[in-house]
Amino acid sequence: xxxxxxxxxxxxxxxxxxxxxxxxxxxxxxxxxxxxxxxxxxxxxxxxxxxxxxxxxxxxxxxxxxxxxxxxxxxxxxxxxxxxxxxxxxxxxxxxxxxxxxxxxxxxxxxxxxxxxxxxxxxxxxxxxxxxxxxxxxxxxxxxxxxxxxxxxxxxxxxxxxxxxxxxxxxxxxxxxxxxxxxxxxxxxxxxxxxxxxxxxxxxxxxxxxxxxxxxxxxxxxxxxxxxxxxxxxxxxxxxxxxxxxxxxxxxxxxxxxxxxxxxxxxxxxxxxxxxxxxxxxxxxxxxxxxxxxxxxxxxxxxxxxxxxxxxxxxxxxxxxxxxxxxxxxxxxxxxxxxxxxxxxxxxxxxxxxxxxxxxxxxxxxxxxxxxxxxxxxxxxxxxxxxxxxxxxxxxxxxxxxxxxxxxxxxxxxxxxxxxxxxxxxxxxxxxxxxxxxxxxxxxxxxxxxxxxxxxxxxxxxxxxxxxxxxxxxxxxxxxxxxxxxxxxxxxxxxxxxxxxxxxxxxxxxxxxxxxxxxxxxxxxxxxxxxxxxxxxxxxxxxxxxxxxxxxxxxxxxxxxxxxxxxxxxxxxxxxxxxxxxxxxxxxxxxxxxxxxxxxxxxxxxxxxxxxxxxxxx
Numbered sequence: 001x002x003x004x005x006x007x008x009x010x011x012x013x014x015x016x017x018x019x020x021x022x023x024x025x026x027x028x029x030x031x032x033x034x035x036x037x038x039x040x041x042x043x044x045x046x047x048x049x050x051x052x053x054x055x056x057x058x059x060x061x062x063x064x065x066x067x068x069x070x071x072x073x074x075x076x077x078x079x080x081x082x083x084x085x086x087x088x089x090x091x092x093x094x095x096x097x098x099x100x101x102x103x104x105x106x107x108x109x110x111x112x113x114x115x116x117x118x119x120x121x122x123x124x125x126x127x128x129x130x131x132x133x134x135x136x137x138x139x140x141x142x143x144x145x146x147x148x149x150x151x152x153x154x155x156x157x158x159x160x161x162x163x164x165x166x167x168x169x170x171x172x173x174x175x176x177x178x179x180x181x182x183x184x185x186x187x188x189x190x191x192x193x194x195x196x197x198x199x200x201x202x203x204x205x206x207x208x209x210x211x212x213x214x215x216x217x218x219x220x221x222x223x224x225x226x227x228x229x230x231x232x233x234x235x236x237x238x239x240x241x242x243x244x245x246x247x248x249x250x251x252x253x254x255x256x257x258x259x260x261x262x263x264x265x266x267x268x269x270x271x272x273x274x275x276x277x278x279x280x281x282x283x284x285x286x287x288x289x290x291x292x293x294x295x296x297x298x299x300x301x302x303x304x305x306x307x308x309x310x311x312x313x314x315x316x317x318x319x320x321x322x323x324x325x326x327x328x329x330x331x332x333x334x335x336x337x338x339x340x341x342x343x344x345x346x347x348x349x350x351x352x353x354x355x356x357x358x359x360x361x362x363x364x365x366x367x368x369x370x371x372x373x374x375x376x377x378x379x380x381x382x383x384x385x386x387x388x389x390x391x392x393x394x395x396x397x398x399x400x401x402x403x404x405x406x407x408x409x410x411x412x413x414x415x416x417x418x419x420x421x422x423x424x425x426x427x428x429x430x431x432x433x434x435x436x437x438x439x440x441x442x443x444x445x446x447x448x449x450x451x452x453x454x455x456x457x458x459x460x461x462x463x464x465x466x467x468x469x470x471x472x473x474x475x476x477x478x479x480x481x482x483x484x485x486x487x488x489x490x491x492x493x494x495x496x497x498x499x500x501x502x503x504x505x506x507x508x509x510x511x512x513x514x515x516x517x518x519x520x521x522x523x524x525x526x527x528x529x530x531x532x533x534x535x536x537x538x539x540x541x542x543x544x545x546x547x548x549x550x551x552x553x554x555x556x557x558x559x560x561x562x563x564x565x566x567x568x569x570x571x572x573x574x575x576x577x578x579x580x581x582x583x584x585x586x587x588x589x590x591x592x593x594x595x596x597x598x599x600x601x602x603x604x605x606x607x608x609x610x611x612x613x614x615x616x617x618x
Contacts (some may be wrong), residue, residue: 005292008084008229011551013607017571021270031219031223031304032222032223032226032227033215034223035221035271035273036212036231036271036285037269037270037272037427038100040156041155041158042155042157042269042270042347043152043156043209043263043265043266043269043270044265044266044269044564045108045111045156045348046269048304050111050112053348054112060353062335062338062339062353063348063353064349065338065339065343066338066347066348067348069342069343069344070108070109070112070170070344070345070347071107071112073345073375074106074108074109074118074121074543075109076103076107076501077105077106077121082101082125082127082128082130083095083098083099083123083125083129084128085133087136087430090138090139090394091136091142092135092136092139095129095142095146095604096136096141096142096143096145096146099129099145099146100148101150101377102121102122102125102149103122103125103126103149103152103153103156103191104149104152104344104346105347106118106121106122106158107122107157108349110122110157110160114589116389120160121492122392123153123169124167126150126157127165127168127169127172128458129149129150130150130168130171130173130176132146132176133174133396134176135180135219137176137180137230138323138576140184140190140199141199141202141203142179143181143203143206144202144206145208145210145514146176146177146183146206147177147206147207148206148209148210148262150169150173150210150311151173151206151209151210151211151212151213151214152172152212154169154173155212169499170214170217172402173210173214174214177206177207177210178207178211178214178218178221178225181207181210181211181221182224182225184203184207185224185225185229185501189328191463193228193232194232194235195398196235196236196238196239196398197247197256197398197399198248198259200232200233200235201233201236201256201259201260202255202256202262203568205259205260205263205266206231206259207225207229207260208225208226208263208267208272209263209266211225211226212226212266212270215270223505226267226271228585229263230277233260233263234277234280235262235275235279237260237282237283238280238281238282238283239282239369239370240280240281240283240285240286241280241281241282242282242368242369243285243289243366243367243368243369244282244283244284244288244289245289245290245293245367245368245369245371246286246289246371247304247370247371247393247394247397247398248304248305248397248398248399248400249302249303249304249305250290250294250302250303251300251305252304252306252398252399253289253290254290254395257286257315257317257321258346259314260317261282261316261317261320261321261350262529263459265500268536275561278324281301281563282369283363284324284325284422287318287322287325287327287329288365288367289367290312290318290333291330292365292367293373293389294311294312295389295415296379296384296387296410296413297383297387297410297413297414298311298313299312299410299415299418300330301375301389301419302408302419302420303371303373303391303401303403303406303419304397304399304400304401304422305399305422305425306421307400307424308421309415309418309421309574310421312452313341314334314337314338314342314343314344315334315337316343316346316347316349317342317346317350318330318331318333318334319331319334319346319347319350319351322352323352326357329361331352332354332355332358334347354366359531361375361380361381362473362474363377363378363379363474363478363505364376364473364474364478365473366473366480370393370394370397371389371392371393371397371400371464372392372393372467372482373389373390374389374390374391374468374471374480375387375388375389375390376388376473376478376501376505377505378501378505382577383413384412384413385410385411386409386411386413386501386505386506387409387411388408388409388501389407390406391403391404391405391407391465391479391525392404392467392468392482392483393460394465394466394550395460395462395463395465396433396462397462399422400433401450402447402450402460402462402487403419403443403446403447403450404452404460404466404482404484404487405452405453405487405497405512406419406451406452407451407499407508407510408451409508409598411549411600412549412601412602413545413547414545415527415529416528416530416544416598416600417527417528418578419526420443420444420446420449420566420573420575420578420587422445423443423444423508424572424573427442427572430445433462433463435463436460436462438463440459442572442577443572443575444573446459446461447459449575451526451527451562452497452525453497453514453522453523453524453525453594454523455488455490455492455495455510455514455516455521455522456490456491456520456521457521457523458490460484460487460488460492461486461488461489463486464484465485465486466482466485466486466487467483468480468481468482468483469481469496470618472618474533475480476504476505477500478500478505479498479500479501479618480498480502481496481498481615481618482496482497482498484496484497487537488514491520492514492515492516492517493515493516493517494513494515495514496512496514497511497513498511498512498513499511499616500618502597502598502607502610503607503610506606507598507599507600507606507610508597508598508599508609509526509554509595509596509597509612510590510595510596510609511593511612512594512595512596513593513594513615514588515592516588516591516592518588518589519587519588519589520587520588521584521587521588522585522588523582523583523584523585524585524590524594525580525583526551526560526580526581526582526596527563527580528542528578528580528581529577529578529579530542530543530544530549530579531543531544532563532579534561536560536561537560538553538559538561539551539552539553539554539561540563540583542614547601548600549598549599549600549601550600550601550606550608551581551596551597551598552595552599553583553594553595553597553607554595554610554612555593555612556585556592556593556594559585561581561583562582563579563580563581563582564576564580564581564582565580566578566579566580583596588615593612597609598612
């Protein structure tokens, strides 16, 4: 995974008052372990909390579902051989995450039922991992996740293991996790320590968990690692500011937020405090991002390296957010998903009961930050509702694509305008993201596949930034206008895109305006799974099954639609059956306006016209 580093000051924690600028010995101050919880288990789920869950179990059907799903998952691991060392490309991740999944499920199943076979199976996997030759420190996510899984297992199953087994687990955790960890925070810090994205939370959190698990027998690791990790974490956590969205896209929102929850929970249960990290701006609002950035189809707004057609699924970190910030909206949203799809073991750790009533939700929401996103919908609790989302931000954000101004659209239970998502991370040059970088040659990542305009057939500038100039919510016609001037600066002196719902939220108008500095071709494009028919005129019919959406060109009046293909050749993902609806406008000059009305065919018909006004008047 590509990384972007930032300036790092080891003793500045971005407004978080932690009082940690080095280990206790270095500072001559009190030990960070002065508040260490005695005994085991001390991490994530204490015996007291577990007892409370057991007491509530009989009267809470959702909690019963969480327990049953956890035990079922553990049962599925019982017949499998222990994890085996296997690096694919640069990564051991499939093994490290598998170990974590097994330890959480088997460990919780044992702690809930008392069935020793679950504990024995978890220990078998931990011993296998500790016997590996290494935990792939060249790709440090692997090391951190292995330390996390082994650390939790050691803590939870401490009293099941005899001392000889504990020693083997401790030795593996120290050799493969804690010793490499000390080097990460040394004179030449590993780049994750200075990063602003998901590596920060995953790696710091894994080191915290591993160090606190063995803190009473090997305190030096926690004494050095915990303060350093607490200093580092705000660099990433500030990325939630101000509204809770995550620049790397919804998929990495889940990844980053889960590991934020792990790390802060380990601090809270192990040391009795999270050093103010949970108070960093934006984190309390993070749950709204996952609620609002999923359309009525259940598909997420698919920007950045998100999995193809990424659908909203249960995310246990929503319970952590609900519990930490006493937010009923987060709890209600997660309970609805659990009822539909089932629960993970982590849901049990952070479990909160369903609220008595569902909190009201706005139809529209704007998320600011390095990547800005605005979303509008016609209704909640209606799978056929109209939904549109548009993004601004920074093309160099980690996992970003060249897609400023991209939009996605749901209606009639289908996604009509879509983003293809990520490609294979192991493609050559996938992380080469500078101007002319190999990353942008891959169809899914550059500008050619996105629902944006192209000038001169070129990608957007790889270092372009953009911001919403205007966002209007809670109105009959919600709208967003984004300044795209930097994205097209080689061809245009001023570039804008506006997206609005019209006619009582029954259709969407997408309008682009350019002040071209030189004559060039202009191409408007939209990617879709729909079948497209057009005669080359100013309307096109998109059809999925028996559902239809009509696209109409409102400006320029002499332009027509064309149909293209988004299919590619291996080794890139093939995008089989995916099409492009385009407007090809050759040799344009001066002021250019492109306005397209996207109108679902509702039971009572579609919107056939909308007023076209300059974006300055929106």
